[in-house]
Amino acid sequence: MKNLIAPSLLSADKAHLKDEILKVEALGCEYIHWDIMDGIFVPNKSFEVSAVKENAKVHKMVNDVHIMVADPMRVAPEFIAAGADLITFHYEALECPVCCGKLIKKIHELGCKAGISIKPKTNVKVLKELVKQVDLVLVMSVEPGKGGQAFIPSALGKIKTLRKWIDKQNLNCLIEVDGGINAETGAKCRKAGADILVAGSYLFGHDDIKERVESLR
Ligand code: DX5
Numbered sequence: 001m002k003n004l005i006a007p008s009l010l011s012a013d014k015a016h017l018k019d020e021i022l023k024v025e026a027l028g029c030e031y032i033h034w035d036i037m038d039g040i041f042v043p044n045k046s047f048e049v050s051a052v053k054e055n056a057k058v059h060k061m062v063n064d065v066h067i068m069v070a071d072p073m074r075v076a077p078e079f080i081a082a083g084a085d086l087i088t089f090h091y092e093a094l095e096c097p098v099c100c101g102k103l104i105k106k107i108h109e110l111g112c113k114a115g116i117s118i119k120p121k122t123n124v125k126v127l128k129e130l131v132k133q134v135d136l137v138l139v140m141s142v143e144p145g146k147g148g149q150a151f152i153p154s155a156l157g158k159i160k161t162l163r164k165w166i167d168k169q170n171l172n173c174l175i176e177v178d179g180g181i182n183a184e185t186g187a188k189c190r191k192a193g194a195d196i197l198v199a200g201s202y203l204f205g206h207d208d209i210k211e212r213v214e215s216l217r
């Protein structure tokens, strides 16, 4: 099990994105989490591909791109070209294990790591076979679409189930959790078996960000 942190730029100061990225890199965070929204799969819109392109190479963290979009087949290659190291798409956007498998293959062929995410109401069982094909599984612990929501505890059971599957088969797949993460919920997720904690509103916009990052280890 790993002990990694992925600050979500959704809560960062968009006017000073590069500074925000360099700040969390200096604090030792290993991943930088980009939330991409199309206004269809989720009501809001967020970063354009240009924002990733401009900032992907200013740091050495993993560009962790979470695409909350209705058409991940079209969108994934655009973000890979922009510098994504890892693309995580939603199971619910395709609702078909064979199609998910095709997209995972396509992402890998383009030289990128592939992740799959499930929303809070989706049963973890849909990932039983797909977990063998991906580099990462992202468990959403809030409804995707915005930052600052409260952690949904049912995510913990999903993390435990995934941890069991992954360890039993010795798979090379990381478990990431996203939404409502703070020191308390983060500790519960680590205990359940999460490798990577995504945190947005808990980290950005606070003077004690250094202590907050440390509290997630
Ligand atoms: C929600 C996004 C999250 C979000 C998390 O749709 O996927 O990454 O930024 O925000 P917090 O940490 O504030 O819940």
Ligand code: ZN
Residues within 6 Å of the ligand: 008, 033, 034, 035, 066, 178, 198
């Ligand atoms: Zn996210």
